[in-house]
Amino acid sequence: MATLDSKIPSGPLADKWRKHKTEIKLVNPANKRKYEVIVVGAGLAGASAAATLADLGYKVKCFVFHDSPRRAHSIAAQGGINAAKNYQNDGDSVHRLFYDTLKGGDYRAREANVHRLAEVSVNIIDQCVAQGVPFAREYGGLLANRSFGGAQVSRTFYARGQTGQQLLLGAYSALSRMVGAGAVDLHTNSEMLDLVVVDGQAKGVIIRDLVTGEITRHSADAVILATGGYGNVFNHSTSARGSNTTAIWRAYKRGACMANPCYTQIHPTCIPVSGDYQSKLTLMSESLRNDGRIWAPRKTGDNRAPAEIPEGDRDYYLERLYPSFGNLAPRDIASRAAKRVCDEGRGVGPTGLGVYLDFADAIHRLGEPAVRERYGNLFDIYHEITAESAYKSPMRIYPAVHYTMGGLWVDYNLMSNVPGLFVLGEANFSDHGANRLGASALMQGLADGYFVIPYTVGDYLAGQKPGSRPSVDAPEFKQAEVNVRGMTTRFISNKGQQPVSYFHKKLGKIMWEHCGMARTKAGLEAALQKIPALRDEFNASVNVPGSGDTLNQSLEQAGRVADFIELGELMCRDALTREESCGGHFREEYQHPDGECKRDDEKFGHVAAWEFQGEGKAPVRNTEPLNYEFTKMSVRNYK
Amino acid sequence: MVAVNTQQPFSVTLRVWRQAGPAQPGKFVEYAAKDLSPNMSFLEMLDVVNDELTVKGEEPIAFAHDCREGICGTCSCTINGKPHGPGKGIATCQTYMRSFKDGDTIFVEPFRARAFPVVKDLITDRTAFDTITQAGGFITARAGSAPDANALPIPKGDADLAMDAAQCIGCGACVAACKNASAMLFVSAKVGHLGLLPQGQAERDRRVLAMVNTMDTLGFGSCTNQYECSAACPKLISHDFIARMNRDYLKATFRDAFKPAPAGGGGGA
Numbered sequence: 001m002a003t004l005d006s007k008i009p010s011g012p013l014a015d016k017w018r019k020h021k022t023e024i025k026l027v028n029p030a031n032k033r034k035y036e037v038i039v040v041g042a043g044l045a046g047a048s049a050a051a052t053l054a055d056l057g058y059k060v061k062c063f064v065f066h067d068s069p070r071r072a073h074s075i076a077a078q079g080g081i082n083a084a085k086n087y088q089n090d091g092d093s094v095h096r097l098f099y100d101t102l103k104g105g106d107y108r109a110r111e112a113n114v115h116r117l118a119e120v121s122v123n124i125i126d127q128c129v130a131q132g133v134p135f136a137r138e139y140g141g142l143l144a145n146r147s148f149g150g151a152q153v154s155r156t157f158y159a160r161g162q163t164g165q166q167l168l169l170g171a172y173s174a175l176s177r178m179v180g181a182g183a184v185d186l187h188t189n190s191e192m193l194d195l196v197v198v199d200g201q202a203k204g205v206i207i208r209d210l211v212t213g214e215i216t217r218h219s220a221d222a223v224i225l226a227t228g229g230y231g232n233v234f235n236h237s238t239s240a241r242g243s244n245t246t247a248i249w250r251a252y253k254r255g256a257c258m259a260n261p262c263y264t265q266i267h268p269t270c271i272p273v274s275g276d277y278q279s280k281l282t283l284m285s286e287s288l289r290n291d292g293r294i295w296a297p298r299k300t301g302d303n304r305a306p307a308e309i310p311e312g313d314r315d316y317y318l319e320r321l322y323p324s325f326g327n328l329a330p331r332d333i334a335s336r337a338a339k340r341v342c343d344e345g346r347g348v349g350p351t352g353l354g355v356y357l358d359f360a361d362a363i364h365r366l367g368e369p370a371v372r373e374r375y376g377n378l379f380d381i382y383h384e385i386t387a388e389s390a391y392k393s394p395m396r397i398y399p400a401v402h403y404t405m406g407g408l409w410v411d412y413n414l415m416s417n418v419p420g421l422f423v424l425g426e427a428n429f430s431d432h433g434a435n436r437l438g439a440s441a442l443m444q445g446l447a448d449g450y451f452v453i454p455y456t457v458g459d460y461l462a463g464q465k466p467g468s469r470p471s472v473d474a475p476e477f478k479q480a481e482v483n484v485r486g487m488t489t490r491f492i493s494n495k496g497q498q499p500v501s502y503f504h505k506k507l508g509k510i511m512w513e514h515c516g517m518a519r520t521k522a523g524l525e526a527a528l529q530k531i532p533a534l535r536d537e538f539n540a541s542v543n544v545p546g547s548g549d550t551l552n553q554s555l556e557q558a559g560r561v562a563d564f565i566e567l568g569e570l571m572c573r574d575a576l577t578r579e580e581s582c583g584g585h586f587r588e589e590y591q592h593p594d595g596e597c598k599r600d601d602e603k604f605g606h607v608a609a610w611e612f613q614g615e616g617k618a619p620v621r622n623t624e625p626l627n628y629e630f631t632k633m634s635v636r637n638y639k
Numbered sequence: 640m641v642a643v644n645t646q647q648p649f650s651v652t653l654r655v656w657r658q659a660g661p662a663q664p665g666k667f668v669e670y671a672a673k674d675l676s677p678n679m680s681f682l683e684m685l686d687v688v689n690d691e692l693t694v695k696g697e698e699p700i701a702f703a704h705d706c707r708e709g710i711c712g713t714c715s716c717t718i719n720g721k722p723h724g725p726g727k728g729i730a731t732c733q734t735y736m737r738s739f740k741d742g743d744t745i746f747v748e749p750f751r752a753r754a755f756p757v758v759k760d761l762i763t764d765r766t767a768f769d770t771i772t773q774a775g776g777f778i779t780a781r782a783g784s785a786p787d788a789n790a791l792p793i794p795k796g797d798a799d800l801a802m803d804a805a806q807c808i809g810c811g812a813c814v815a816a817c818k819n820a821s822a823m824l825f826v827s828a829k830v831g832h833l834g835l836l837p838q839g840q841a842e843r844d845r846r847v848l849a850m851v852n853t854m855d856t857l858g859f860g861s862c863t864n865q866y867e868c869s870a871a872c873p874k875l876i877s878h879d880f881i882a883r884m885n886r887d888y889l890k891a892t893f894r895d896a897f898k899p900a901p902a903g904g905g906g907g908a
């Protein structure tokens with residue numbers, strides 16, 4: 001059984017990080033260049049980590065499957081990034097951001113991690129501005145803020161509706177500077193397909209060059225995975241098509257524990273599905289809820305056009321149910337409320353799976369130009385996809401899979417249970433508990449990369465002898481390479497009848513139906529029958545044309561979907577064993593009379609970290625108790 | 640404005656550029672795309688065609704894509720001779736089949752430019768853009784050393800203009816649209832973004848010189864002020880930034896030529 005020591009420093013909550021930084025080991029400047037660190041991924045988390053570690057003097061090798069680091073999925077984040085700057089003088093503080101995040105996560109995150117996140121949030125904004133990130137400003141030249149869900153202060157910094165793009169381009173420019181200086185060895189079009197563990201420590205990776213098909217071994221003193229979230233296990237999600245779980249899944253199979261895989265976030269405001277051919281779902285940023293009002297017809301089956309439905313026949317259900325947070329209720333709550341309305345037959349649009357997000361009041365109050373300035377690009381996206389103008393009639397929106405709070409288990413130092421393997425950003429499980437608040441993923445990615453890992457990786461490396469990393473001729477490297485080659489050969493030689501997408505769609509349907517917004521024992525048990533059957537079908541009849549020696553997108557997809565199928569099974573297993581509702585994990589059996597989540601802190605006030613036991617064997621469920629020293633786990637109340 | 644087709648289902652004929660690798664010759668191959676919905680995106684239409692090819696045991700068409708919402712800059716098809724297709728201010732992935740009619744023949748090619756060699760079918764190698772950025776497209780700011788973010792107020796107009804330039808998605812449509820395959824719009828957007836901000840001043844000269852000189856060595860052509868680049872840009876970035884960069888470049892060249900010799904540094908005690 002894996003040992004899960006969270007390594008949370010002792011002492012008062014607000015002093016832990018400062019104290020830890022002064023106590024952990026350092027690597028002296030002359031020795032830094034003797035250590036080589038592999039960073040897989042260059043989204044916000046990976047790019048900021050690679051750039052910062054290289055700037056400190058470590059030798060860094062960075063791998064991304066994209067053709068450029070600037071294409072990482074972080075680029076798509078729209079709404080903003082939180083920070084406890086209190087520039088609005090509206091009562092914000094590090095403590096309040098800490099508390100909102102912990103509560104938003106339904107008391108399933110570690111106190112110490114979340115507090116550190118809130119502390120460094122202020123440094124992130126400073127860092128980004130220094131790099132030239134063009135955040136929105138007021139006429140006086142100071143930074144502007146907006147509000148996001150689950151908060152009663154305005155602490156979200158933004159760059160139009162393209163905050164992720166601007167933050168990523170900031171981190172990408174820092175990384176580019178280091179590549180230009182020869183301090184980072186960057187490999188694009190390079191997919192990590194296995195982790196190499198030598199003597200119980202992570203010491204390298206196996207990479208496939210996606211253009212030439214070449215498979216290579218790389219050794220290092222430490223390995224950092226910053227490979228993003230696994231929302232595409234549902235096939236339809238707001239993630240980019242290429243986002244996948246492969247890096248963390250293969251690390252799981254090498255011994256790293258997977259924590260809380262069932263915690264997934266369903267975002268309330270996305271453009272509804274229009275047909276079977278649909279490849280992805282598009283988010284309409286949460287920031288729209290600052291000015292948009294969500295409603296559905298009061299009566300079931302009301303087919304009138306929205307403009308013809310008088311005020312009295314409309315139900316602004318979030319404002320009605322959660323008067324103090326209104327349209328800015330947290331995501332899990334807003335999503336379930338939309339589902340309930342549609343389940344009651346009050347949904348709108350061709351499929352009945354939709355509710356309105358209406359800007360008529362805002363346009364009346366502020367004028368169309370002001371609304372255009374705030375949200376113009378989102379309205380444009382909506383128009384491109386639906387051919388409808390949200391200036392004229394309300395948007396139709398429906399919840400969609402958006403973020404995965406689960407991920408590889410890490411301790412306070414962001415190191416997994418496999419020593420030397422660090423996990424950053426959405427790929428780890430660390431800071432958001434069972435539900436992430438809006439604008440806090442960008443914050444976490446950059447906190448991990450710019451401000452946490454530069455300290456904690458040094459603490460680990462200081463214990464490794466310089467120059468002691470294994471040679472790539474070690475048997476563990478050979479074995480891992482054989483494993484990867486075997487997979488490629490199997491896919492190519494299978495010659496089945498169905499394209500990879502057929503299985504991905506099928507998996508997505510199973511996951512959405514049984515492990516989506518509402519879960520039940522019976523449904524999850526059914527999924528645990530269906531998924532292994534799907535895996536058998538996939539193995540027997542997937543068709544991957546072409547060869548492994550060239551660019552082959554079907555081959556890339558086959559590997560990713562194979563991993564999604566296995567992960568999907570683990571998610572259902574995790575959801576089945578967690579017999580409570582919390583945040584994004586809603587088990588219908590465990591709810592309060594008003595339909596809110598009913599947690600069971602006694603039995604489930606812990607992290608579940610699954611440990612691989614070998615193919616065909618049931619994984620072991622380890623637990624890390626969540627000891628709340630400073631906050632009381634209470635029932636979330638947004639009324 | 641592109642005409643909007645609401646007829647469904649409908650069919651089109653595709654003539655797609657197929658090329659096995661950088662050194663192999665390429666050619667247009669015809670495919671039928673049937674039973675389409677006007678609400679499908681162009682790339683979703685290619686997904687459907689690819690699944691049909693796969694089932695027949697043929698190699699699907701390789702095309703670049705990721706976010707499918709116009710922000711990552713990965714997608715890069717030239718559709719009927721226009722980089723990113725018929726729409727204005729959108730990327731390939733934001734092109735919907737409602738812009739085509741039943742019976743249309745659609746030509747699909749990769750972005751063409753000497754500096755962007757074809758990798759396979761519709762995919763090109765745009766590493767040259769990364770190389771230009773690595774030469775100088777940044778502000779040096781080590782993590783941990785930044786002053787408070789509000790210590791330096793920036794007039795809203797400057798910040799907004801910087802953001803207009805910063806929106807570039809690095810797709811390369813500007814290069815593909817230019818008859819000289821010039822990268823001036825891409826480079827000037829970054830130079831403009833960072834040069835408009837007070838934080839970007841310290842490296843302003845060095846940045847423009849390094850980026851432009853690197854661009855020149857990578858096989859991009861020169862700008863002859865036709866501005867096809869701005870018209871094809873999915874973010875409609877203005878060619879005014881090119882003029883702004885030309886001024887910056889001249890000034891920097893001048894200053895570089897006449898800069899005083901360094902007074903000599905000491906290592907300190």
Ligand SMILES: Cc1cc2nc3c(=O)[nH]c(=O)nc-3n(C[C@H](O)[C@H](O)[C@H](O)COP(=O)(O)OP(=O)(O)OC[C@H]3O[C@@H](n4cnc5c(N)ncnc54)[C@H](O)[C@@H]3O)c2cc1C
Pocket residue numbers: 040041042043044045046063064065066069072073074075076077078079080081082163164190191192193226227228229238239240243244246247283402403424425426427438439440441442443445
């Ligand atoms: C549409 C959308 C809008 C969002 N809006 C917001 C918002 O407003 N505010 C907010 O805080 N959060 C938002 N989020 C969430 C946030 O964007 C993500 O959680 C965050 O950007 C993830 O960053 P990351 O660095 O962990 O991963 P990513 O940015 O996904 O980067 C992953 C990197 O890993 C690489 N990679 C992955 N697998 C491999 C492999 N096997 N081998 C090699 N390389 C690999 C990729 O190439 C990439 O470089 C949004 C998310 C979406 C989908």
Ligand code: FES
Pocket residue numbers: 703704705706707708709710711712713714730731732733808
């Ligand atoms: S796929 Fe990302 S911009 Fe088109």
